Amino acid sequence: MIADVAVPAYHGTMHFAEEILFAAGRRGPWAMFFASLIYFGLMYASFAGLGWLLFRRLLPALRIGRPIDGRPLKDGQIENEIRRSLGSIFVFSCYAPLTEYAYRHGYIHVSWDYQWPLAIFQLILLFAWNEVHFYVCHRLLHTRWLYRHVHRIHHESVVATPLAIYSFHWFEALLLGSVIFLPLFAWPFEFPALVLLPVMSLIFNTIGHSNYDVFAGTRYSASVEHSAHHHRVAGNYGFYLPFLDDWFGTRLSQ
Numbered sequence: 001m002i003a004d005v006a007v008p009a010y011h012g013t014m015h016f017a018e019e020i021l022f023a024a025g026r027r028g029p030w031a032m033f034f035a036s037l038i039y040f041g042l043m044y045a046s047f048a049g050l051g052w053l054l055f056r057r058l059l060p061a062l063r064i065g066r067p068i069d070g071r072p073l074k075d076g077q078i079e080n081e082i083r084r085s086l087g088s089i090f091v092f093s094c095y096a097p098l099t100e101y102a103y104r105h106g107y108i109h110v111s112w113d114y115q116w117p118l119a120i121f122q123l124i125l126l127f128a129w130n131e132v133h134f135y136v137c138h139r140l141l142h143t144r145w146l147y148r149h150v151h152r153i154h155h156e157s158v159v160a161t162p163l164a165i166y167s168f169h170w171f172e173a174l175l176l177g178s179v180i181f182l183p184l185f186a187w188p189f190e191f192p193a194l195v196l197l198p199v200m201s202l203i204f205n206t207i208g209h210s211n212y213d214v215f216a217g218t219r220y221s222a223s224v225e226h227s228a229h230h231h232r233v234a235g236n237y238g239f240y241l242p243f244l245d246d247w248f249g250t251r252l253s254q
């Protein structure tokens with residue numbers, strides 16, 4: 001099991017997340033799957049919930065910033081976004097037993113050294129990879145067949161909400177969920193960098209779907225850009241940073 005191969009020379013105090021991961025790894029693929037289900041479920045509930053409170057209640061009440069698209073939500077939109085997000089969490093969690101299998105058989109490696117400067121550097125690299133991975137997947141999802149049969153579901157939220165952060169067709173969830181799985185085959189990343197990437201990604205994903213203009217007038221007004229993508233559809237394919245849309249000429253004019 002995972003702990004037998006993972007830490008033969010590790011004698012430090014195990015961190016909480018690492019302890020849970022190892023305990024699940026020892027109990028087999030289903031435990032890994034359920035641990036991942038709880039991890040992503042808690043992350044979704046926290047970020048979508050906080051995003052909803054912040055961008056749809058608190059900031060408007062305090063008159064800080066402004067909603068981007070003032071149109072009302074569609075009937076049943078919130079229910080659909082939550083239901084589909086739970087489906088995506090199920091799909092993301094399928095990567096957990098696969099990752100454990102690949103780790104146990106030595107196809108992938110993880111560094112458990114907790115070298116924080118290195119972990120932060122790797123987190124920045126992984127965030128750049130996240131941007132490239134999302135841009136490529138998103139452009140693929142906007143090809144005719146995949147848009148019609150898969151990605152259209154995400155665009156049903158014409159007015160974006162923080163609850164739509166994981167509102168995907170199962171195939172889109174499978175494609176986007178590979179963002180952490182794939183780099184594991186390339187390099188033994190520091191454990192904190194791997195754990196923090198989904199957290200960092202979800203913070204920016206929530207801002208992107210906030211439909212709320214907090215950073216108006218800057219080059220990093222991702223909420224404005226992703227809102228424009230939701231209702232104009234073609235263009236602004238990037239995740240958070242503007243560079244790839246600039247380089248490939250896919251940035252929508254504001």
Ligand SMILES: [Zn+2]
Nearest residue numbers: 154209226230
């Ligand atoms: Zn979106």
Ligand SMILES: [Zn+2]
Nearest residue numbers: 138142151229
């Ligand atoms: Zn799209």
